[in-house]
Amino acid sequence: MAAMLIDPRLRRYSICVETVFTELPLVERIKRVAELGFESIEFWGWRDKDLSEIGNLVDDIGVKVATFCGNRKGSIVDTVAAQVLLDDLRDGISSAKRLGCDTLILLADELSRDGSVTQQYPELSPHTKFETAAKTLSQAARYAEDSQVTLVLEPLNTLVDHPGYFISHSKLGFDLIRRVNSPNLKLLYDIYHMQIMEGNLISTLTENVDLVGHVHVADVPGRNEPGTGEINYVNVCRALIEKGYKGFIGIECLPKTTSEAAIEAIKNMCLAVEARS
Secondary structure, three states: OOOOOOHHOOEEEEEOOOOOOOOOOOHHHHHHHHHHOEEEEEEOOOOOOOOOHHHHHHHHOOOOEOOOOOOOOOOOOOOOHHHHHHHHHHHHHHHHHHHOOOEEEEEOOOOOOOOOOOOOOOOOOOOHHHHHHHHHHHHHHHHHHHHHEEEEOOOOOOOOOOOOOOOHHHHHHHHHHHHHHHEEEEEEEHHHHHHHHHHOOHHHHHHOOOOOEEEEEEEOOOOOOOOOOOOOOOHHHHHHHHOOOOOEEEEEOOOOHHHHHHHHHHHHHHHHHHHOO
């Protein structure tokens, strides 16, 4: 299969194939995204995917897997659950190496189907949770260092999508990353989630740019494509890039109407950022 004609202006952007062209099988979604000019894709969990099929496809058409979730089990805040998380993560890292993916999303808690946290550990104090989290993340960072991958710890909103999630503000995530102090542990700054929880997007991103390893984009409210809500994504992304951010900007949004219309809006945003950055 011939490589797709990639638009070089879109190289820093990855498309989450879990949310677009959902009427198609996953590999067909990847092909469709590449046909539209994007070089990189990402997805959520890996255990329900045919990694050999994905790996062969991305090699054939010249697409990169930017990231995916390295863990879906356990929690960083409880010692027993932490071991479950670390075991799951080691399998995730092995899968990443198979796909040539060098960045893995790290979730702080296990999520149920409705997005809520399966276990919040109310018997543990905030201090105990923080200290256990720091120890768990230190071990996770050692795995990452040994495998030469980067883990990106993701804060999530607790007001709309993920009740009970431990890291609901970026400050806590940055504090933990500074405590661990590993070049292989950074933050996934999901602009949708953090707009809901804290706002102040540009200042937070630019003041902590050295600790940001991946960015996610979707508008508020609705988690739809850029331009449908309240966030000026051209200004936010331009400020981030001008401050020196070199990582991926991942588009993880739910199309408001059709996937074709959403991708067109996404492409317009990306090209506007590139024209001004």
